[in-house]
Structure formats: C-alpha cells, structure tokens
Amino acid sequence: MEILMEYPLISVIIPTHNRFKQLKRAIKSVIRQNYPSTEIIVIDDHSDYSVQEELGIFKEKNIIFQSLKGKHGAPAARNLGIKLAKGKYIAFLDDDDEFFPNKLMKQYQIFNMNSPEIGIVYCGFIKKLESNQIIYEKKLPAQIKNPKKKILETNFIGSCSYPLIRTKYIHEVNGFDDNLDSAQDWDLWIRLIQKYKIKFVNEHLVNYYIQNQSISSNYFKKVRGILKILIKNYIQYNKYPEILSYQLNNLAFRLLMNNSLKLANKFYFASIAIQSKRLESYIFIFINSFLLKPFFCLFKENLLLLAVKYLKKKKFQVGWLIPNIKYLNSIHITS
Numbered sequence: 001m002e003i004l005m006e007y008p009l010i011s012v013i014i015p016t017h018n019r020f021k022q023l024k025r026a027i028k029s030v031i032r033q034n035y036p037s038t039e040i041i042v043i044d045d046h047s048d049y050s051v052q053e054e055l056g057i058f059k060e061k062n063i064i065f066q067s068l069k070g071k072h073g074a075p076a077a078r079n080l081g082i083k084l085a086k087g088k089y090i091a092f093l094d095d096d097d098e099f100f101p102n103k104l105m106k107q108y109q110i111f112n113m114n115s116p117e118i119g120i121v122y123c124g125f126i127k128k129l130e131s132n133q134i135i136y137e138k139k140l141p142a143q144i145k146n147p148k149k150k151i152l153e154t155n156f157i158g159s160c161s162y163p164l165i166r167t168k169y170i171h172e173v174n175g176f177d178d179n180l181d182s183a184q185d186w187d188l189w190i191r192l193i194q195k196y197k198i199k200f201v202n203e204h205l206v207n208y209y210i211q212n213q214s215i216s217s218n219y220f221k222k223v224r225g226i227l228k229i230l231i232k233n234y235i236q237y238n239k240y241p242e243i244l245s246y247q248l249n250n251l252a253f254r255l256l257m258n259n260s261l262k263l264a265n266k267f268y269f270a271s272i273a274i275q276s277k278r279l280e281s282y283i284f285i286f287i288n289s290f291l292l293k294p295f296f297c298l299f300k301e302n303l304l305l306l307a308v309k310y311l312k313k314k315k316f317q318v319g320w321l322i323p324n325i326k327y328l329n330s331i332h333i334t335s
Helices: 020-031 051-058 074-084 103-112 147-153 167-172 184-193 219-232 241-257 261-274 279-291 295-312 322-329
Strands: 010-016 038-044 063-067 089-092 118-129 135-139 164-166 197-210
Touching: 010 020, 010 074, 010 103, 020 038, 020 051, 038 051, 038 074, 051 063, 063 074, 074 089, 074 167, 089 103, 089 167, 103 118, 103 164, 103 197, 118 184, 135 197, 147 184, 147 241, 164 167, 167 184, 184 219, 219 241, 241 261
Parallel strands: 010 038, 010 089, 038 063, 118 197
Antiparallel strands: 089 164, 118 135, 118 164
16 A cells, blocks of 8 residues: 655745746746645735736646735745745745756755754755856855854855745744845844754755846945844854954955945954954055055054054954944945
C-alpha cells in the first residue's frame, strides 16, 4: 500500500508595483513548483493599473490578492502578506525574480530533515540582466562558522527571494522594518539569525533579475538604511568592534563616491576611533583632506576629536550617528 506524504502549506508572498510583465513570470514560476502545497499571495503596492483585473488570467489558480492604499514600499507589502499567510513556511518572491521548479521542495526537505530550531533555509542564485538575459553572476552559499557574527558584516543570505522561513519565527521577530530606507531584508536576517539556526541548499534555485533602476545604485538611501541598522543592532555590533569599524568605513566610501566629502571624513574617523589599525581609513582621510577646502582646518579638527576619544578611553557612542541620519534625511534625492 502506497503511503501518501502530507506536505505542509507554503505561503509565497509577492509584492508588486507597476511590473505586471515580470509579475506574470514570477507567478508562473510558483505554479510550476514540484512542491504540491502552496498558496500565492500578491500584494499590490499602489500600481497605476488594476493588478487584480490582470490576475484574471490565473483565475483557475488560488491566488490571494490585496492592495495597499497608497504606495508604502515592498517591506510594508510583505508585512501585509505575512498577516494573510496561512502556511507553516513563508517564501518571499520579488515580482521581477523567478523560482526554479524545485526551489521550495529542496528547501522544505532540509527543514524536514533537521530540528525545529532551524529558522531559515536559503539557497544559491543566478543573477541576470533583465534587458538582455546575460548572466551577470552565479553564486552558491558557503559554509559559515559563526552566522550570528557574519550576518553583521555582510548579507550573506541575500535577496528576499532566496530563503524559506518558518512563519512563526517571522512573527516572533515582528517581520520587516518598513521604517528603513534600504536593506530591510538584511535587517530581518540579522534579527532571525540571532535567535534561530540556519541551513542552505547548495544549488542555484532562483533567477535574480537586475533592473535598470535599483535602490542599490542610490547612495543616500543605502547609507540611511545601513546607518539605521547599525543603530538598531548596536548591542550586537558592540560585541565585534572590527565589524562596526568595517561598516562605518564602508559607509564612508559610499559617501565619498557620491562626493559627500565632509560626511565621508566623519565616518572614516569614526571607523579609526573604533579600530585604529584600519589602514584604508587613514589613506582615504589623507586623500579626502586634499579634496576639501580648507582641508588643513578640517584635518586638524578631526585629528583633535580622534585624540580626545583615545585620551578619554571612551567606547564609540551610538549617539554620534544620530545627527548624521538627520542630515541624510534632509537631503532631497532626485535620482
């Protein structure tokens, strides 16, 4: 007698805004899954057309649809999807990405073979240019000795489209922070990984498409998002000063590339104040000082502030960051 295996429901949440061509591709990739128990939740973030009417082509499929009143961004759309989800597990899918047909099955099998302490199972991806389908990057997960530490340094899990997550654990960490300007996925992974264990499938299971306009190319939004994450998770970052120093150095470089020289210098000096051996920060400050006018006064002032920090033997204080968030928030971003 054949024993039929019961598969728990997986909720696939797809936020969308003005990309129905790509949305159709994303939905079809979920319909093609060889995992037999899924629900598709499409959340429209105030598109310029009726997404619900367009979804009529999938009328034979059980698609749950909700629309946000006003444009609130993908994190808010995902949070609404989380509230509606009935599945034991949740997979997020950006409307311009697509799953490989065995994506959900492969990840569920990892959950099924391991303890309930596993909260996330992520996977590899293939990154393509949307315009011409040329492969830009292929990446597989790597074994990480200390995920709690590594996730503070870099978002090694990657895009929202990659992991499968236990629904109850997403609720326990309160989902996405839609107050962040960017890196909301990284922020959620940080909170999840501090509490739960992770596994991965060592295969490419997602096609990630690069669009012409992306938040990753907007320096100020990226800086604002990362800066807020450093403040929000400061207790964790304070355990690893070398990582906090690295993040501040990284923010400084982003600002330097955007010609925000004075603010970049402040971040470089903050990076050095935490970890004085960070050579690249000294190099950038030296170069930066010659780009600024009057460079000597600024260089002298920053050196004095740095000296005071060391003389007082104070740890780096999170309050230093807050005025810079206000400064960045005051900048009108047109790109």
